[in-house]
Amino acid sequence: MRSITRKFQLSLTVAAFAIAGLASCSKTNDADVVVPQIVSPGLKNGKDTIYVGDTRLLSPQLADVKNPTFQWLVNGVQVSSDSLYTFKPTERGDYTISYKIIAGNAISAYYYQIKVMGKFDNGFFLVNEGWFGHEPGDVNFYRNGEDSVYQYVFQRNNPGKTLGTTTDFGAMFNNRLYLVSKSGAFVVADASTMKETGRIDQLPATGNSFCGITPGQGLVGTSDGVYPVNLQSLALDSKLSSVTGQIGGIIKSGAYVLVMSQTDGIVVLNSSDFSVAKNLGAADVGFAQTPDGRxxxxxxxxxxxxxxxxxxxxxxxxxxxxYGSWGAWNAGMLSASTTENALFIGKTNMWGAGGREIYKYATGNPNSLQAPFITIPAGRELYGAAVRYNPGNNTVVVTDVKSGYGQNYANNALYIYDAGSGALKKTVSYTGYFFPAIPVFN
Structure with missing residues (x-):
């Protein structure tokens, strides 16, 4: 970008001198042309990445300026004629900002390239149950590379609105975050802005899970079966007759949808009409899919x-x-890599919580299960569906609380481990009675 800009500025300068030469031939008494110089663009390499809602002041440093006028264009549209410009994007996208300084017959120019991301594009969500009896569920956010967790981002971006009680599940589908609570609202939010796009005030039974099937249809798992949902209108259809009982995980792959039922076991449905294709037997935790398709x-x-x-x-x-957690359902600590055929498994107690060890199973290699891959610090314990692989940067994200009861639950930590080596890359501690349910990646 720098070399291209220098060549462009040079060509403008040469053109200006050519104009000056012609002028001097016809009018020998005219003053010399003074070409304005952009000494520094005021932004390193003229490039930056910012977020919707941020601002950037562009203040080029100049020399050899005589009676100048200025022009700023954003993606070809003039926005200012001042010497400085404050860029305040309201939408995501890639922006080219053109700066031109004109002095007499001379002109110099510079081109800025700024990428604007949604507030929640560069990081991941931490869906929280909320403090039962005190406050509803909500969502926290971790921005990659930072040392803090942004708290209550749903409420902060939707004043006057709340999630349901005990928000135990979240899933990403078509840039929407689907948030499932045990009671109260089933909520959909734009994953880039966290603005609510729709809700069902109350599901027919305790909400457990969600899976997107097509752009227009999803399935909601509850304590009393599976309900199709229209993703445009958020209208629920009648409960499926093909699977019964409390529902845990749901996953679609090719021609099939796999549903985990406490009563019926793993039920394989045909994705075309949700009829039963096969029953695979009982299971408690799932689902996760490795790159080999399994x-x-x-x-x-x-x-x-x-x-x-x-x-x-x-x-x-x-x-x-x-262990599974049918008694107080959560999504469990089973997650799959997207870069290698490997599973990450949290070792917990019989209630699907507690424990400090995380194992990595390299599929086909039983020896990989003989020792923990990750052990969180002493005095801490895994909570909720605390172990999740982050496909964005090949890491394992882990959430925990301080061991014990009462005030210990307000002592939270987020760990980020290298998924290849198990090395700890980041620890972020934060305070609040969040009761972390599941990390979700955009």
Whole structure:
């Protein structure tokens, strides 16, 4: 960009001198042309990345300026004639800001390139249950590379609105964040702005999960079966008759939708009409999908690798119990890498919480389960669906609280580990009775 700009400025300067030369031939008494110089653009390399709502003051440093006029254009549209310009973007996008300084017959120019991101594009969400009996669920946000967690970003961006009680699940689909609470509202928000785009005030039963099926349709898992939902109108259809009982995870892959039911086990539905294709047996935790296409679930000391084309199931023995949490459902601590065929498994107690160890199972290598891949610090314990792989930067994101009860639950920590080596890259501590439910990635 710098070399292109210098060449452009040079060509303008040469043109200006050429004009000056012609003028001197015809009018020998005219004053010499003074070409304005842009000594510094006021922004390193003329490039920057900012967020919607931020501002950038562009203040070029000049020399050899004589009776100048100025022109600023944003993506070709003139926006100012002042010597300085404050850029205040209201929308995401890539912006070219043209700066021109004109003095007599001479002109110099510079081009800024600024990328504008949504406030919540560069990071991930932490969906929180909320403090039961005191406040509803909400969402926190971690911006990549920073040392703090932005708190209550749903309420802050939607004044007067709240999520439901015990918000235990969130899922991203088509740049929308779908937030499922045990009671109260099922809420949809724009993932870049966190502005609410729609809600269902109350589901027919306790809400547990959501899965997008097509751009216009999704499935909501509840304590009493599965309900199709129109994603444009947010109208619920009648409960599916093909699967019953309390529903946990739901995942779509190709021609099938896999639904985990406490009553029916893993039920495979045809995605075209939600009829039953096969029942694969009981499981407590799932689902996660590795790059080889296999879908994974778990129960006790067994992992189940499901081929989404043939529906064949491979069973892998685990040297510890992979506990589910049907009694107080959450999404569980089972997450898959997107860069290697590997699973990350949080070792918890029988209620699906507690514990400090995280294992990495390299599929096909049982020895990889013989020792923890990650161990969080002493005096801490995993909480909720605390272990999630971040596909944006090949890390493992872990949330925990201080071990114990009462005020200890207000002592939160976020850890970011390298998914290849298990090395700790970042620790961020923050305070509040959030009761973290699940990290969600945009």
């Amino acid at each position: 879908i994974w679930a778990a129960k006790g000391k067994s992992l189940f690798g499901i081929n989404p084309q043939t529906l064949a199931v491979d069973t892998v023995s685990v040297p510890f119990d992979v």
